[in-house]
Amino acid sequence: MKDIGAGVIITGCGSATPRQILTNDDLSQMVDTSDEWIRPRTGIKTRHLASIDNSLAQLGAKAASDALLMAGLKASDIDLIVLATSTADDLFGSACQIQSLLGASRAVAFDLTAACSGFVFGLITVAQFIRMGVYRNVLLIGGDILSRWVDWSDRNTCILFGDGAGAVVCQGSDEGDRLFGFEMCSDGTLNSYLNLPYQGQSKPLVNELSVAQGGYQLISMNGREVYRFAVAKVPEVIEKALFRAEMVIEDLDWLILHQANQRIMDAVASRLNIPNEKVISNVAHYGNTSAASIPIALDESVRKGKIKPGDRVAISGFGAGLTWGAAIFQWGK
Incomplete structure (x- = not known):
């Protein structure tokens, strides 16, 4: 996996989380649980939660801006933006919204969905573009707002999840591959172990034709x-x-x-x-x-x-x- 072409180096990183913080004691007022139960089983004390004013695109853009600053690049230097997420603001994708917020006018942008493996899968994906010489400067963002899809009455899952975004800048290098x-x-x-499924109801159209329309269930x-x-x-x-x-x-x-x-x-x-x-x-x-x-x-x-x-x-x-x-x-x- 070495010396395939252009090398891959990771030169900058950034992150962003919402201001709201939910503690274990807060959760104990919502469901039958306690800090004494949650911490030994999960290690979690607090989690950041997005409010109605937060968007995934905003969090992703903030994390990306910090990563660009560390890497010494401008948004106009970026060739590709990949957003790893399962909770886009728009079902059609949020990467292009981040591109717009950053002003990365030269970049092509798309979403990648692999849930909690998304950042790792995303890193491997963008590396192939760099190694083949297609793109030189790439922004990889991992972000999710899972609080939108948590069942806040289910004490087995609501204690676990928080919201945020993180980003890295990956660049091509002629001095060796660092991936x-x-x-x-x-x-x-094993899909049934962890999912967020769509559920639709039949909607009749015409001449015995019908479609399924509905929405996503909770985690x-x-x-x-x-x-x-x-x-x-x-x-x-x-x-x-x-x-x-x-x-x-x-x-x-x-x-x-x-x-x-x-x-x-x-x-x-x-x-x-x-x-x-x-x-x-x-x-x-x-x-x-x-x-x-x-x-x-x-x-x-x-x-x-x-x-x-x-x-x-x-x-x-x-x-x-x-x-x-x-x-x-x-x-x-």
Whole structure:
């Protein structure tokens, strides 16, 4: 997976979250739960929630602007914008709205949907455009507003999810490839474990013709099965990505997993024999932000000086589909 053509480097990152914060104590006033129940099982203390005034496009544009600033680029330098999301403001997609908000007039923009694996799948996707020499400067955004689709009366799911967006700038390089290896997987037979299904009703038209019109239901999840799936599959997919990168666990400086549940992250790190001090976690403050969780965690760690240029990072996303994947890269120029 090396020296395929133009190399890929990740030169900037950014993130954005809504101002509203929902605590575990707040949730205890809504459903039969408590901080003492939520924190040991999930690691989550608070989550940011979008208000009626927030849009995914706005959050994505803010994260992207910060990433561009760090990379030293202007919006007019961008060739491609990919938005990984399952909760677009418009069912036809929100990437073009972000393009407009940024003023990225040269960029082509489109959405990519792979739920909580979206950022990882998106990184792998944009890398192919760069490696083939089609585009040089690419914005990848992972963002979701899951609060729109949460059943706030279901204590098993409403405690988990938050809203936000994160972004990275990926650039072509003639000095080697910093995306060392990756792996993507999916298994549709497990779709029922985590979904947000469409449900329609028959609407008669004319001459016995009819269509189905309706809307999307709220998030449904089998938490126990999702936990088992993640703990079994995520270590395996990271090891496959490492194999493709011709690296071993000990070569990694950091592991950033999709921030779904602290217990899942602890179990994965334990199976891979990665020490806790190498595992990035901010799930306590944001909850599960789906496609946004990895880039938000990356951005926080970079801006705190934890992840430094040259550090080797493994990321892994997993979730609805079911989908899962991993990528190994070196941060910075």
